[in-house]
Amino acid sequence: MEIPCHPDSRPLALADKPLLDALFTELQPRVSELTFANLYLFRGIHDYRLTRLGDALVVLGRGYGGEAYALPPLSGDVTGALRTLLADGFTIYGADDTFLERHGADAAITVEEDRDGFDYLYLRSDLADLPGNRFHKKKNRINYFAARHPFEVRVFGPDHRQGCLALLDEWRRVRDAAGSTSLDPETAAAAEAVTLSAELGLEGVVIAVEGRVGAFALGERLNRETAVCHFEKSDPFMEGISQLVNREFCRLFTDCTFVNREQDLGEPGLRTAKLSYHPVELVRKFWLRKTPEP
Template identity: 35%
Template sequence: MPMPGTPLFPTFKPIELEDRDVFRNLFRAYRAVTSELTFTNLFIWSPHYNFQWSLYKDWIILLCREGEDGLCALGPVGPSPRVEVTRMLLEWMRDEKGEGRPRIERADERLAGEVVGMEGISVEPTRDHFDYVYLRDDLVRLAGSRYRSKRNHINQFLRAYSFRYVPLGSEHIEDCLELQEKWCRLRRCEDDLNLLGEWEAVREILMCYESLDVQGGVVTIENKVKAFTVGEMLNDETTVVHIEKVDPDIPGLYPVINQQFCENNRQNLRYINREQDLGVPGLREAKLSYHPDHFAKKYRIVLAGK
């Protein structure tokens, strides 16, 4: 039985904090593996992508907008099979919303496997959106020659600074916001819509930190926050890292906050999902340098024209 206030298809509503339990229960049952399918991710990025949601039978339907590419959807979340609901959604976007190229973005491998081969529907991988998934033990131990440069950066940092790593709490929020503002000034976020969207997402996750089902950590130097990170459980064996920011004036902080968060957060987990690189060359190089165990692959599902 839908909860009071639940939008029923074809009525949609923006994602709000009060919707958390509906999403969390459905995502938990679905056992998501891609970073988009957490309430936190959808909530903090909602202003940027204009996410709207609706309930269609047993499935959550999510609409979004990606810049000048217009209306799109995420894959229906709920029980399999999803052939019928996927075709219905794509045809509804064409017939009711006037989309000339109705599409689902960032569909996970499970959904892609269900609909591949359907008449009039194409399925293509989108490498820029593949999530990087690492073995937690690899990111904690940083053992072997392939992680030598990471260990060297951490050791250089340790020779120069004395630090503390502690769980992120309400007392750190103001410092984290100041650090993000400094980062944005140096990167000129106001000139880049993607960086501006990220700044809004960081502010949202920090301001709503205690209301979201997330865990974070900070690195402090002389009692001042110099790095912070926030993640949450994605499934029973995986944590997804949503946010990671450091003071750009201090070299070595990225490998330090990464290693410390993995070591101190939920030691029983097997994997760390560090999200996608969006096709940004420097970000791709950095993520590959940590040697992912595998990718959580994503796909674009497109309805052919009439």
């Protein structure tokens, strides 16, 4: 069933950053979607909008197929807003275990696990240091790259924007030839992240190879203990550079215990790659729907 947007909703705007940043600081979310930068950068494909239900602030969105949903209410009477949304025919996406414990214990709510949306959580020190035999192959690939290419690791800054955008164009060209799905929104979001990094509070690293950008990664702090990597792009023809930029991104956030590397979207190759880094936890996400009446 197609659900219209709430009549009082409005599009998410850059001016909403202080409000949402304050709410996320209070919430300390573990789910990677819950940062202003992530919502803003994917506002086009997901049609993110803000509305209020009573005193609760709610983000409304749409899936890739156009289906309407809402993220878990962010403030105020969360339980009341949740019931209203479900009664109005919305599904809720991105509820985690903590949200379910607080607001989901109701026979009128059907809970469905979304394995493709689980976030991969790692010890930052594991990814930054690659210790022991578990990461032997990752270290070998980095050594392979380092032995063949002179490179520098740099903190991302305005001077790197054009180089990152050029790399992103090449990355898109190669992926387009392979028939990758969801390519346009991913490319557009990454390009805007590079362009608006300062305004969005994103940090990152660049691997410079013989004067040009060979890889970059951008992210931010998700909560007090966790950094989240939103975008990681690398030259597809340089073996070992993706492992290098992953390591260097994790070395940037020295005050964090964990790194969240988001979901695999059900892509088998991506799932294998993420599991190969030995996550300490998969942060579970759920769909919530109104239980059909008998």
